[in-house]
Amino acid sequence: MKQVSRLFSLNGKVALITGGARGIGGATAQLLADAGAKVAVVDLLENEGVESVREIEAAGGAARFWKLDVSDEAAVARVFAEVEAHFGRLDILINNAGIEGENIPTHQMTLEQWERVMRINVTGTFLCTKHAIAAMERAGGGAIVNVSSMYGVVGGPDVPAYHASKGAVRLMAKTDALLYATKNIRANSIHPGFIRTPMVEHALSKLGPLEHVIAGMAQLNPVQRIGVPEDIAAGILYLVSDAGRYVTGTELIIDGGYTAR
Secondary structure (H helix, E strand, O other): HHHHHHOOOOOOEEEEEOOOOOOHHHHHHHHHHHHOOOEEEEEEEEEHHHHHHHHHHOOOOEEEEEEEOOHHHHHHHHHHHHHHHHOOOOEEEEOOOOOOOOOOOOOOOOOOHHHHHHHHHHHHHHHHHHHHHHHHHHOOEEEEEEOOOOHOOOOOOOOHHHHHHHHHHHHHHHHHHHHHHOOEEEEEEEEEOOOOOOOHHHHHHOOOOOOHHHHHOOOOOOOOOOHHHHHHHHHHHHHHHHHHHOOOOEEEEEEEOOHOO
């Protein structure tokens, strides 16, 4: 048991989680703090972000909230410098911030609608990774996880900009894994299936009564249910801890078997 505990321990580590106020990001912030990391919760949702920090502190963890638009490079540079100065280092980056965008066919989408999704999901991931690397080098290494989607691996007949963005961050993780392997910096992507998050609930509520739609969605999975944010947080903990120390440049799909068909 001591060996298992050591492999998943993040004691002495500092983790920065974008979109860390709620959903997958919120669950990840809580779990990494439980594993011993000091956590920078980064999000545009200030009230939810502050509450996430309060919950971590109430459980005995250490955390602080920073408000950030990940598509603003000057703001990203400032916040990342502040996180390193406040906690003394940066070891872990979870690129989780993202938006779904418009659910309309490609030929009906405007350039502005396309670029809005790319600006947050792809450029935001690029900027955060860019400004994390030097701090991770100073810390002696690090781990990056890009939160993609199962639709970053297979196609789907909806939200084309979102799916394209999730494919992009998957390949970005592979590229960064190769670029920084000799610097002891690992990069991977994680690919959630149907997970009950506020963003998913908002999208599904447009299709009919929420619980009815979720029940129908569950039938699309071999396991006959949809996941919860903690399912993804557990995979992220594996990827950033010593349990995943030999894992880089790969993707971890957590989708209830959806893509196994």
